[in-house]
Amino acid sequence: MTTHAVTDTVDPSIRAVRLTAGGLCIFGTAVLLWGFLRYLLVFPGPAVLAVILELPLLFVGVWVFRLLRPVQAPPLIWSYAALVWGATAAAGCALLANQGLIALWAKSVGVKFAATWAASLSAPLNEEILKVCGVVMVVLAAPSVIKGPLDGMVFGAITGLGFQVIENITYGLNSIVQTGGTDPSRAVISSVLLRVGTTGIGSHWTMTAVAGAGIGFLVSRERRRDGVVLAVACLLTAMAMHLLFDAPYRELPVKVLVNFLIVGVLYLVLRESYLANTRVVLAECVASGVVSTPESSCLVSRRVRRRALRQAHPGPEREVLPLRQRHVLAMIEVEVAQRERLERYLG
Amino acid sequence: MRSSGGLRAASAGSLRVRWLLVVVGVIVLLTAGWPLLNTAISNRRMVAANSTLIVGPSHPNVAMVTIGRGWSLLADQTDPRQNYALRRGAIELRISFVTLMSGNPMAHLWAGLREVEEFDSPGVSLSMPRPIRTGQGCEGETGSLAGNGMSGIAAIVAKPSKDIAVEVIMLTQRPVSPGNVAAAKGIIHSLRFTSAR
Numbered sequence: 067m068t069t070h071a072v073t074d075t076v077d078p079s080i081r082a083v084r085l086t087a088g089g090l091c092i093f094g095t096a097v098l099l100w101g102f103l104r105y106l107l108v109f110p111g112p113a114v115l116a117v118i119l120e121l122p123l124l125f126v127g128v129w130v131f132r133l134l135r136p137v138q139a140p141p142l143i144w145s146y147a148a149l150v151w152g153a154t155a156a157a158g159c160a161l162l163a164n165q166g167l168i169a170l171w172a173k174s175v176g177v178k179f180a181a182t183w184a185a186s187l188s189a190p191l192n193e194e195i196l197k198v199c200g201v202v203m204v205v206l207a208a209p210s211v212i213k214g215p216l217d218g219m220v221f222g223a224i225t226g227l228g229f230q231v232i233e234n235i236t237y238g239l240n241s242i243v244q245t246g247g248t249d250p251s252r253a254v255i256s257s258v259l260l261r262v263g264t265t266g267i268g269s270h271w272t273m274t275a276v277a278g279a280g281i282g283f284l285v286s287r288e289r290r291r292d293g294v295v296l297a298v299a300c301l302l303t304a305m306a307m308h309l310l311f312d313a314p315y316r317e318l319p320v321k322v323l324v325n326f327l328i329v330g331v332l333y334l335v336l337r338e339s340y341l342a343n344t345r346v347v348l349a350e351c352v353a354s355g356v357v358s359t360p361e362s363s364c365l366v367s368r369r370v371r372r373r374a375l376r377q378a379h380p381g382p383e384r385e386v387l388p389l390r391q392r393h394v395l396a397m398i399e400v401e402v403a404q405r406e407r408l409e410r411y412l413g
Numbered sequence: 414m415r416s417s418g419g420l421r422a423a424s425a426g427s428l429r430v431r432w433l434l435v436v437v438g439v440i441v442l443l444t445a446g447w448p449l450l451n452t453a454i455s456n457r458r459m460v461a462a463n464s465t466l467i468v469g470p471s472h473p474n475v476a477m478v479t480i481g482r483g484w485s486l487l488a489d490q491t492d493p494r495q496n497y498a499l500r501r502g503a504i505e506l507r508i509s510f511v512t513l514m515s516g517n518p519m520a521h522l523w524a525g526l527r528e529v530e531e532f533d534s535p536g537v538s539l540s541m542p543r544p545i546r547t548g549q550g551c552e553g554e555t556g557s558l559a560g561n562g563m564s565g566i567a568a569i570v571a572k573p574s575k576d577i578a579v580e581v582i583m584l585t586q587r588p589v590s591p592g593n594v595a596a597a598k599g600i601i602h603s604l605r606f607t608s609a610r
Contacts (some may be wrong), residue, residue: 079426106533149564159444166447169489173454199436246511247525
């Protein structure tokens with residue numbers, strides 16, 4: 067068994083990725099402002115209300131998705147980076163891409179067909195690709211953060227959440243005009259109740275979580291053929307989930323439930339695989355003396371780790387323990403990823 | 414060891430840049446490609462005289478208007494479930510379906526329309542309303558639009574149940590010809606809902 071010291075050196079290529087991602091986020095923000103700033107000028111109260119009503123979803127969503135990653139949460143800064151990508155670069159570019167493609171449908175096959183099907187045939191293609199690009203950017207900008215499909219899934223969910231929040235806001239704003247400006251605040255609230263309360267659990271975060279898992283497969287298999295096949299399959303599944311969601315059928319609860327079940331089953335499978343590998347690696351660490359048996363019993367669970375910290379004797383032991391835990395967990399994460407990579411190669 | 418590590422780092426860096434270019438290329442293709450392709454296809458479709466346009470999400474929540482001669486449909490700005498965008502010479506006409514939140518009195522509808530116009534057409538203001546009645550007998554209000562070198566007319570007609578309404582906005586560069594005004598008023602007068610209830 068080997069150990070690897072994982073460091074993120076900011077070499078020029080990584081800096082280029084980060085700058086490009088930042089530039090695309092700025093571009094996306096500019097597009098969104100160009101499209102929607104006027105709402106803030108003409109309907110300031112309802113516009114601010116539309117944003118405020120989405121904040122609980124935003125904060126709770128990020129907290130839950132980070133919590134769902136077993137053993138330890140993904141780095142906060144890269145979680146926020148994925149969120150910002152979804153909310154700005156992906157959302158802004160999708161606005162332009164969808165406008166273009168939907169207009170193409172309307173011009174080429176007629177407005178009646180386009181009214182029913184254009185969104186279903188445009189958004190899955192444009193939005194899923196643009197959102198999953200955010201997960202790819204995290205892989206490129208922070209090489210050690212996404213090590214496998216579970217990481218990809220969590221970052222995909224966060225990216226999709228950012229996109230979903232912005233989309234909810236824009237739908238809320240659009241509903242002001244669609245209701246003739248007669249009761250803007252009520253229009254915004256109705257929109258939020260529908261999009262968050264009714265469709266929220268089966269919306270964008272589920273789709274990008276699945277697509278993000280595909281990127282994680284690609285990373286863990288080091289771009290081998292099986293990784294590419296899995297990545298493509300996950301992206302196509304995400305697009306199919308999106309097509310189902312946007313399709314002009316009335317069974318909304320069914321659509322929402324199907325998407326939630328797909329992501330739920332995938333999560334449980336990936337989580338179980340990850341925890342199984344973690345337990346094997348931990349046992350090897352104990353056998354080789356790198357980690358003591360009492361220490362190994364409290365590493366996997368966040369709650370147990372926090373309890374160990376609270377129960378540590380005051381003094382140097384309590385000061386050193388957090389660093390020790392982080393160091394050992396980092397080593398275990400690397401070994402788990404290595405184990406997955408070697409298993410596939412040997413298989 | 415150092416040189417092989419350096420080679421690995423350089424190789425990883427090169428691969429990273431290649432993937433970055435792929436990602437950026439895909440984003441540019443989608444974001445700029447569809448709109449560019451869109452500009453290559455004509456947007457206008459002539460609408461036959463006396464055609465009936467149906468606007469609204471689904472029966473019975475729909476309204477109908479009859480279009481006179483010389484109008485063309487702007488396909489990329491039209492969604493029959495929500496609105497039609499039409500052009501006749503220098504004038505543009507928009508027919509929009511409105512879902513009313515509750516049984517708003519007409520005063521609220523006109524006030525709402527004023528704010529919507531302020532949003533859609535900055536600098537263009539709405540006059541005080543005058544009552545109108547369509548051929549079906551539905552009540553509405555109409556007025557003139559002016560500002561920013563533009564002029565036109567606006568109307569909003571509500572279904573008697575006050576759960577839906579239709580806005581008709583005509584705008585053009587000044588001055589408005591009597592023929593165009595008559596054409597727009599003809600569309601407003603033809604407005605009818607699927608049931609008068």
